[in-house]
Amino acid sequence: MTTTPAPAIRLAGASKTFVTASGSYTAISEVDLVVQPGEFVSVVGPTGCGKSTTLSLVSGLHPATTGTVEVHGAPVTGIPDGLGYMFQTDAVLPWRSVLDNVAAGPRYRGTDKREARDQARDWVAKVGLAGFEDYHPHQLSGGMRKRVALAQTLINEPKVLLMDEPFGALDVQTREYVQDMLLDLWAGSGAAVVFVTHDLTEAIALADTVVVMTAGPATVKDVVRVDLPRPRSVEEIRLTPDFTDLYRRVWESLREEVELTRARGARVA
Amino acid sequence: MSPDLLTRSLEETPVTVTTPAAVRTPLPAAPALRRSRRRTKVAAVRIALVALWLGSWELAASHWIDPFFYSKPSAIWDQLVTWFTDGTSQGSIWEQISVTLQEAVAGFVLGSLLGIVLGVLLGRSRFTAEVCAPFIKAANAIPRIVLASLFVIWFGLGMSSKVATAVVLVFFAVFFNAFQGAREVDKTLVDNARILGASRRQVLTSIVLPSATSWILASLHTAFGFALIGAIVGEFTGADRGLGLLINNAQGTFNAAGIYAGMIITTVIALVAELALTRLERRLLSWRPQTSTAELSA
Numbered sequence: 001m002t003t004t005p006a007p008a009i010r011l012a013g014a015s016k017t018f019v020t021a022s023g024s025y026t027a028i029s030e031v032d033l034v035v036q037p038g039e040f041v042s043v044v045g046p047t048g049c050g051k052s053t054t055l056s057l058v059s060g061l062h063p064a065t066t067g068t069v070e071v072h073g074a075p076v077t078g079i080p081d082g083l084g085y086m087f088q089t090d091a092v093l094p095w096r097s098v099l100d101n102v103a104a105g106p107r108y109r110g111t112d113k114r115e116a117r118d119q120a121r122d123w124v125a126k127v128g129l130a131g132f133e134d135y136h137p138h139q140l141s142g143g144m145r146k147r148v149a150l151a152q153t154l155i156n157e158p159k160v161l162l163m164d165e166p167f168g169a170l171d172v173q174t175r176e177y178v179q180d181m182l183l184d185l186w187a188g189s190g191a192a193v194v195f196v197t198h199d200l201t202e203a204i205a206l207a208d209t210v211v212v213m214t215a216g217p218a219t220v221k222d223v224v225r226v227d228l229p230r231p232r233s234v235e236e237i238r239l240t241p242d243f244t245d246l247y248r249r250v251w252e253s254l255r256e257e258v259e260l261t262r263a264r265g266a267r268v269a
Numbered sequence: 270m271s272p273d274l275l276t277r278s279l280e281e282t283p284v285t286v287t288t289p290a291a292v293r294t295p296l297p298a299a300p301a302l303r304r305s306r307r308r309t310k311v312a313a314v315r316i317a318l319v320a321l322w323l324g325s326w327e328l329a330a331s332h333w334i335d336p337f338f339y340s341k342p343s344a345i346w347d348q349l350v351t352w353f354t355d356g357t358s359q360g361s362i363w364e365q366i367s368v369t370l371q372e373a374v375a376g377f378v379l380g381s382l383l384g385i386v387l388g389v390l391l392g393r394s395r396f397t398a399e400v401c402a403p404f405i406k407a408a409n410a411i412p413r414i415v416l417a418s419l420f421v422i423w424f425g426l427g428m429s430s431k432v433a434t435a436v437v438l439v440f441f442a443v444f445f446n447a448f449q450g451a452r453e454v455d456k457t458l459v460d461n462a463r464i465l466g467a468s469r470r471q472v473l474t475s476i477v478l479p480s481a482t483s484w485i486l487a488s489l490h491t492a493f494g495f496a497l498i499g500a501i502v503g504e505f506t507g508a509d510r511g512l513g514l515l516i517n518n519a520q521g522t523f524n525a526a527g528i529y530a531g532m533i534i535t536t537v538i539a540l541v542a543e544l545a546l547t548r549l550e551r552r553l554l555s556w557r558p559q560t561s562t563a564e565l566s567a
Contacts, residue, residue, distance in 0.1 A: 104475075
């Protein structure tokens with residue numbers, strides 16, 4: 001039984017229903033998803049379909065209403081060990097310097113201050129921010145703040161990394177730079193990544209597998225393998241014919257859902 | 270009543286929640302030269318206004334109105350000089366100042382700590398907030414100055430009854446701001462800290478408290494004023510020393526100049542405290558993009 005290790009993440013028939021003042025609302029329904037250790041999975045789907053909800057179930061921040069959610073074979077009851085989560089909005093602490101922001105994880109976990117700061121210094125350098133250790137977040141650009149958040153998450157060396165449209169707010173050049181940085185830092189870490197995005201180019205360029213979700217309530221519609229060679233350069237890979245084929249394939253699948261979401265939006269408006 | 274309504278009713282309790290400096294709109298930056306010229310002009314007009322006010326008062330009191338009731342600037346000045354050189358009827362003026370100041374500072378510190386701790390805890394716990402909402406509303410509706418009389422009976426004529434009055438006044442000013450500040454903490458920051466490995470206590474000390482700091486600091490400005498009011502009203506009600514007693518004695522002897530002189534000393538203390546608090550605020554909030562501390566405190 002030891003031949004196949006437990007998948008890093010397993011969702012089986014997972015649903016999440018929110019109860020609101022005006023009734024209940026199902027964000028995701030019957031989601032099945034398996035992510036192996038070391039696998040990079042991108043999740044794409046129409047706007048507001050419940051991609052983020054899927055992540056929050058895995059993170060243990062919000063329990064699933066029904067179904068199974070497991071991390072490394074153990075059911076998720078609280079925040080699982082070895083989990084990292086990069087949020088869509090800025091989550092760096094505005095009152096702390098870059099160094100102390102990055103050192104937060106080890107500090108929370110009981111590492112002493114000097115040791116934590118030494119580790120943080122390494123990670124600040126790894127995300128290319130050496131020299132900015134004493135700056136405060138408001139003094140940095142959006143891309144630099146994202147790199148601080150990246151270092152803050154990766155310093156804990158997560159085995160499962162959840163990313164919720166982390167680079168959505170960045171301009172194209174900055175985004176590609178940070179994407180390459182993410183791939184570099186991830187390579188060889190053995191971490192399973194679930195990367196939620198609405199940008200197909202980003203999804204395909206980064207991932208081993210692209211998961212397409214349906215219009216809300218979301219469920220898994222399609223799973224596309226991305227057999228592009230690694231190491232990759234995000235800027236170059238999107239110009240290859242293989243990439244264009246994959247893009248077409250995923251877009252075919254996604255288009256119906258996007259159109260469905262648009263039609264609903266038009267009806268509401 | 271739905272739980273939502275209850276909490277909302279706590280939030281809507283009619284008190285003045287002081288806006289933190291961060292929320293105030295910063296003044297547009299003017300070029301340095303124009304700004305310094307404007308500043309000189311502002312100062313000149315201020316001095317002129319004070320001179321006009323004091324001059325007309327002095328003139329009016331010398332010719333038309335009765336200085337016995339309204340006193341006049343020169344008489345107030347004489348009173349101040351007498352107090353500071355010969356002392357007061359109840360001993361050295363410095364002793365009176367020191368007593369009132371000790372009462373106010375003790376009340377301020379205790380009341381603020383209590384307000385911060387309870388405000389933050391209730392702000393983070395929906396359940397406790399819902400349970401406590403009606404009690405806090407009721408307590409806030411009590412005319413708290415009246416409690417000063419009760420405290421004299423409980424704690425006697427010494428300092429502790431004045432400290433108690435100050436605590437009660439300070440507490441609510443700080444409590445509502447700390448509560449609001451703890452409520453408004455960015456949820457993403459809390460989630461992020463939890464994922465990074467923070468315990469509940471670590472979330473409280475490393476995320477909630479720093480987030481609420483600007484709200485709390487804003488309330489401390491008004492709170493020190495309340496602490497002084499508490500100490501002086503307490504001394505009015507019954508005391509053996511202090512500025513409040515001094516003012517009360519002046520009232521008893523129809524010494525209008527004495528009342529004014531007491532007011533001036535109190536005002537100076539309040540302004541000095543305000544200055545110290547502004548310094549503290551600037552230091553604690555130095556991480557902020559630009560400190561737009563209110564013009565009024567400058």
